[in-house]
Amino acid sequence: MKNILDKINTPLDLKKITKEELQELAFEIRDLIVNTISKTGGHLASSLGVVEITLAIHYIFNAPNDKIIWDVGHQAYAHKIVTGRKEEFKNIRQFGGLSGFPKRKESVYDIFGTGHSSTSISAALGFVKSRDLNKLTHNVVAVIGDGALTGGMAFEALNNAGHSEADLIVVLNDNEMSISKNVGALAAYLSKLRIEPRFVKARKELQNLLKNIPAIGKKVFQTARIIESHLTFLLVPGVLFEALGFTYLGPFDGHNLNLMCEVFEKIKLIKGPRLIHLLTKKGKGYLPAEENSTKFHGAMPFDIETGETEKSSIPTYTKIFGDTLIELAKEDQKIIAITAAMPDGTGLVEFSRLFPSRFVDVGIAEQHAVTFAAALSAEGFKPIVAIYSTFLQRAFDQIIHDVALQNLSVVFILDRAGIVGEDGPTHHGNFDISYLRIIPNLILMAPKDENELRHMLKSALSYNQPVVIRYPRSKGVGVKLDKKLKIWFIHHF
Numbered sequence: 001m002k003n004i005l006d007k008i009n010t011p012l013d014l015k016k017i018t019k020e021e022l023q024e025l026a027f028e029i030r031d032l033i034v035n036t037i038s039k040t041g042g043h044l045a046s047s048l049g050v051v052e053i054t055l056a057i058h059y060i061f062n063a064p065n066d067k068i069i070w071d072v073g074h075q076a077y078a079h080k081i082v083t084g085r086k087e088e089f090k091n092i093r094q095f096g097g098l099s100g101f102p103k104r105k106e107s108v109y110d111i112f113g114t115g116h117s118s119t120s121i122s123a124a125l126g127f128v129k130s131r132d133l134n135k136l137t138h139n140v141v142a143v144i145g146d147g148a149l150t151g152g153m154a155f156e157a158l159n160n161a162g163h164s165e166a167d168l169i170v171v172l173n174d175n176e177m178s179i180s181k182n183v184g185a186l187a188a189y190l191s192k193l194r195i196e197p198r199f200v201k202a203r204k205e206l207q208n209l210l211k212n213i214p215a216i217g218k219k220v221f222q223t224a225r226i227i228e229s230h231l232t233f234l235l236v237p238g239v240l241f242e243a244l245g246f247t248y249l250g251p252f253d254g255h256n257l258n259l260m261c262e263v264f265e266k267i268k269l270i271k272g273p274r275l276i277h278l279l280t281k282k283g284k285g286y287l288p289a290e291e292n293s294t295k296f297h298g299a300m301p302f303d304i305e306t307g308e309t310e311k312s313s314i315p316t317y318t319k320i321f322g323d324t325l326i327e328l329a330k331e332d333q334k335i336i337a338i339t340a341a342m343p344d345g346t347g348l349v350e351f352s353r354l355f356p357s358r359f360v361d362v363g364i365a366e367q368h369a370v371t372f373a374a375a376l377s378a379e380g381f382k383p384i385v386a387i388y389s390t391f392l393q394r395a396f397d398q399i400i401h402d403v404a405l406q407n408l409s410v411v412f413i414l415d416r417a418g419i420v421g422e423d424g425p426t427h428h429g430n431f432d433i434s435y436l437r438i439i440p441n442l443i444l445m446a447p448k449d450e451n452e453l454r455h456m457l458k459s460a461l462s463y464n465q466p467v468v469i470r471y472p473r474s475k476g477v478g479v480k481l482d483k484k485l486k487i488w489f490i491h492h493f
């Protein structure tokens, strides 16, 4: 068969091919992504999940005139491939190669740089305001995942968008996954929308029931109307988004190209804030990634046939932290572990299995995680907040205002401190020493080996003040582990 990707150098070329060819192109792009990422490593499952969404968007909208903004940006591989970067794609995440995330310097199609979550709707609103002030008419489209939607900034932006009646399109890519299973009330609400046909049926049955109520006293009738309005509130799909001022459409199959093209054509004709809810499968098209999308969220290089990655015999600092915390938590019921949507990355999966009631995944909500921990400490618990160095930047004020000024004993575990490698500047943990050393009451430590990390963790839990332990994204140095954990005496600053 002819190679369709050969003909695609810009999104304009997409408009010259048929819908059938577009479908075939999705296969070719998946092939390229799997082959490349098996060698370089990268965000495989997220990118495979949005191939059709990407093609439908670029088929119907006119980037770069229309502004397409990706949330987190880890899913933008297909976008890079169809916007003139298919040749360089083999060097993605390599020194001198393409960035793993949208990057303004890299392409006019990457109109807003990203890497941290939940910024897309805020950025989209900025582009909308600028467009309106300049009296232009292009479309602004933010593509955000259900995981990214758990971040506070996304809510702030939705709130602002609905109020300002901004003319923008939010595409919600709902695969029910963050890196791990998505958490929170919003995730539960989206799951309800997934089974929407049943809701519609229930609503119809309810209306019929009400219609068939015989002529009855005024009071009963009014009560029935109130019940109907309440139930309708629960049963109308997307009512949460409608209440925020958005026109909600969906849920639709996010792998059905024809359907999505139709929906995007129609949505262009509506004005105001619009949200299209698309359902996708993370890892779509590559079985090992479909079956274990958490492993293939940010994958190391792997064998395509088996999906296996190389294993090291020396444990990482992440693993040492997770194991040591379990040791300590067995002895101390007050220890509570908190993650912001990264139980795997921060080494807390086993802890969550052993101590489910003392483990909290707050979603992509670093600020909330820190204030939540501060209050736990105020009540005598020993909260451990495990967050990557780069993502803790989000919670700078909460560390100062809620933890340090009240001198509460929260232990912060900063994984991925220092240079992280392939993920690049948005993910380097380069700033924590600078932004934490200025904070009063706070002790900042960095272990030189696995044993120091273990003793530091034990010590941190005994100090009555905020403590940070930072360590790199790497395996340890391979020392033999001390059996007995020590408490180190620390002079007060």
Ligand SMILES: Cc1ncc(C[n+]2csc(CCOP(=O)(O)OP(=O)(O)O)c2C)c(N)n1
Binding pocket: 046, 049, 072, 074, 075, 115, 116, 117, 144, 145, 146, 147, 148, 149, 173, 175, 177, 178, 179, 282, 297, 340, 341, 342, 364, 366, 391, 394
């Ligand atoms: C502020 C912040 N915290 C944590 C992360 C790490 N992170 C990257 S992607 C991701 C999950 C995103 O889920 P979703 O938006 O649903 O996208 P999917 O990968 O499922 O397509 C997380 C937690 C991040 N990028 N930014």
